[in-house]
Amino acid sequence: MLTTSMLAFQEAADQIYRAPKFFAPVFLLLLVCGALGWLVAAVLGFARARAFGASTRWFALACVCLLLFHLHFLLLGLGLLSNDSELVLSIGAFIDLFPLFGAVCAILGFTRLTNPRP
Numbered sequence: 001m002l003t004t005s006m007l008a009f010q011e012a013a014d015q016i017y018r019a020p021k022f023f024a025p026v027f028l029l030l031l032v033c034g035a036l037g038w039l040v041a042a043v044l045g046f047a048r049a050r051a052f053g054a055s056t057r058w059f060a061l062a063c064v065c066l067l068l069f070h071l072h073f074l075l076l077g078l079g080l081l082s083n084d085s086e087l088v089l090s091i092g093a094f095i096d097l098f099p100l101f102g103a104v105c106a107i108l109g110f111t112r113l114t115n116p117r118p
Contacts, residue, residue, distance in 0.1 A: 031070060031073065035067060035070035035074075038063050041060075041063040042064045045057070054112045055109045055112040055113045056109070058105050058106070058112060059106060062105035063102075065101040065105060072094070072097075073095070075091055
């Protein structure tokens with residue numbers, strides 16, 4: 001079984017995949033729109049944190065973490081374009097760091113919520 005899966009993996013690694021022509025523009029557009037969306041959410045969250053309490057601040061920090069994730073992903077793409085494998089691997093090793101921090105901030109935000117509706 002292990003040998004079969006190794007052979008299948010080797011066969012898949014030998015194939016050359018070509019991205020469709022629309023891939024790069026759609027990917028970059030979604031990446032930029034996602035980053036702008038998280039930036040707006042973070043700014044609104046910090047602006048409203050004083051009125052709504054500490055939980056809003058934690059949610060705003062989660063937005064900042066996801067904004068940093070988008071910037072991290074952009075830096076990874078720049079490393080790929082420059083064909084610097086050391087940079088790509090060193091950045092890629094920490095690709096899930098900011099979503100993890102964002103999840104922790106969101107969990108803390110949910111635990112800090114007070115005054116539930118009756």
